[in-house]
Amino acid sequence: MHQPIVSRRTKLVALLFSACMLLAYGERPWAHAVVTESSLTKNPIQPNHATTVVLFFNSNVELPLSRVFLVSKGDVYHPVQIEKGKKQGEVRIQVPALDPGDYALKYKVFAADGHFTENVIRFHVSEPR
C-alpha cells in the first residue's frame, strides 16, 4: 500500500491556512461595467436647476438591481432616480437642483454578465455667471 502524498494532518492544516488566506485577501474591488461617456464632461450642471445626467456604460445594465446616489459635502448620500435611455447602455439620472460646490455621483450597477460595479464620478457646480 502506498502512503498518500499529503497526509490527512497536512491537508487539514493546508485547508485551515487556505481559509485564513481567503479571509485575509477578502476585500476585492469590482469593476466590469464602466462608464464610457458622461454628459457631465460636455454639459456641466448649472446651479439651481434640476438636470438629467446621462451615462453610457460599456455593457448592458440591469436597472432594477442598480442604484445611484448623489453625494454632497461631508459625504452625505441622497438616492436619485434612474431610468433606461433609448440607446444601448444609456442610463439617465435625475439630479435635483444643486447649489454651487463639489459633489459626486456614486453608482452601484449590476451588469448583464452578473458583475457588480461601484464607482464614483466627481463633479463641480460653478457659481452662476
Add this chain to the structure above:
Amino acid sequence: MYMQGLANFIDDFLGGLILISYALVVGSLLWSAFILRVWSPGFAAHESVVRRAVALLRAGAIALAVTQGLKLVIKAVVLASVLGEFPADAYIGTVQFQAGLIRLLLSLGLIFVAGQLQQTPDKPSSWNLAAILIVPLVIAGAWLVHGVGRFEDREQLMILTVLHQFAAAVWFGGVAQLLSLWYMSRQSQEAKTLWPVAITRFALLGVSSVVLLLLTGLPLAWTYVGSWDGLLGTGYGSLVFTKILLLMVALGFAYLNNRAGRLWLERRQTEGLDNKVPHYIEAETFILVGTLFIAATLSSQPPSVDIKELTATVSEVTEMFAPRMPRLTSPTHEQLLAGEPGRVAVVDKVPSPAATEWSDYNHNMSGIFLTVMALVAMLSYSKRFEWARYWPLGFVGLSIFLFFRSDAETWPLGPIGFWESTFGNGEVFQHRIATLLAFALGVLEMRARTNRNARQLRYLFPILCAFGGILLLTHAHAEFELKSEYLIQSTHTAMGLLAVIVASGRWLELRLAETDERYAVGGVLEGKIAGFIAILAMFLIGLILLVYREPLF
C-alpha cells in the same frame, strides 16, 4: 462593508472553482469517449478504470452543483448588501440567475447519471444520457460570460467564449484524469497497463484542445484587448498576458509528457513515463489551476478596449518595476493619521502622500526580508552552508514587522486596542490574519526542513504558495481610479505569477527527490533545478517588493 467585500471576493473566487468543476465534468466525458473508448463495442479499458473515471466525473458534477448553487446565493447576498434590500423578482428575472439555475439542475442530473454509471459502467444508454446532459451544460455557459453584455458581435463572442472554455475543460479534465489514473496504477494492474496507452492517446486530444484554445482565444483577445497598450497597460490585458505565460509553461510540461509517450511507443521505454511524467503532470495541474482562476478573474475586469483613456502606457508600467533605492524611512503615525480623512472622502478627496510613503516603506521592507530569505535559501543548496536551511525563519521576522506596521492606528503603536481593532474593523482583521499566516508558515516550513518526523509538512509550502498566488492573481484592483489601481495590480499580478512558479517548482523538487529514493534515476538533479527556479522566483518577488512605489491617488 467588510462582509460585502468578502462576499464579492468569494463570488469571484467561486468563478474559478466553477471553471475547475466544469472542466472535470466535460473533460471526464471526453476522456471516457476518446481514451477509455466507452462507446466502442466491448471497450478495452477495464471496468475498474472506467469506474474510477466516472467517480471523477461525478465529483466534478457535485462540485459544480455546489459551487453554482453557492454562487446564486452569494450573488443574492451581495445584491442585498449593496442595495440594502433584496429585489427577488428582479434577480430571478436576470439571465445570470436563469442560466446559473439551468447549470445547477443539469449538474444534479449528471450526479444521478454518474451514480448509475458507477454501478453499470458498460451501459451505453447511461453514457448517451450523460452526453445529452453535458451539451446544454456547455451551451448554458454562453449566458454567463462577458459577451452576453456586449453591444457588438454579442453572439459571436458568446460562441467563441463557450468553445474556448470547452477546449480548456478538455485539457484540464484530461490532465486530472491522467493524474487519477496514475494514482490508481500504484495499486491496480489494470490501471498500470493502461497508463502508457492513456498518455499516448491523450496526446491527440490534448493537441486538439490546444489548437481550439488558440483558434478561439486569439479573436477573443483581439476583440477585448485590441492593442499592445491594452495588453500591457490594463488589468484585463495583463491578466491575458499572464494567462499566455502560464499556458506556455503548461505546454512545456505537456511536451515532456508527450515525448515520454512517444519514447514508449517507439522503444517501449517506460522509465520516464512511470517516475517523472506523473510529477510533471502534477506541476502542470498547478499551472492550469492558476490559469483557470485567471480566466474567472478576467470576466470581472473591464475589457481593455472599453477603457482606452484609462490605459497606462508601457513606460508607466515598466516604471513600477524599475530599479530604485528602497524607502528606508517612514512617515510618522501623526503624519499618516492626519491625511486619512481626506484620502477616504468621496467628495473633497485629497490624496495623502504620507499614506503612500507608509505603504511604500512596508512593501520595500518586506522585499528586503524576502530577497535575503531567497539568497540564504540559494546557499542552502550547498552543503557548506548547513545553517542556511533555517531561511524560513525570515517569515517569522516578516510577520513581526507586519504586526507592528500594518495598522498604524491600532495597538501596539496606535491608540485603538488589540481586540477592539481586530474584531471591529475588517481591514485590520485581514492584516492580523495575514500576519499570523506568515508567522505560522515560517514555523511549519522550519519544522519541515529540520525535523525528519515532520516531512509530510514539506508539501504545505508549495500548496500554500499556489493558493497565495491564485489569490494575488484574482485579487485584481480595478475600481475608482482604474489606471492608478492597475499600476498597483500589475505588481500583484507579476507576484501572483511568480508564486505559482514557486509552488510548481518546489512541488517538483520534492516529488522528484522522492522518485529518486524509489527508482534512483537521477531525478534529484532535475528536482534541484526546479527547486532553484522556485527560489529564484521567490527572489524576484522580493525584488518587486523592494522597488515598489505606490502611485499617489
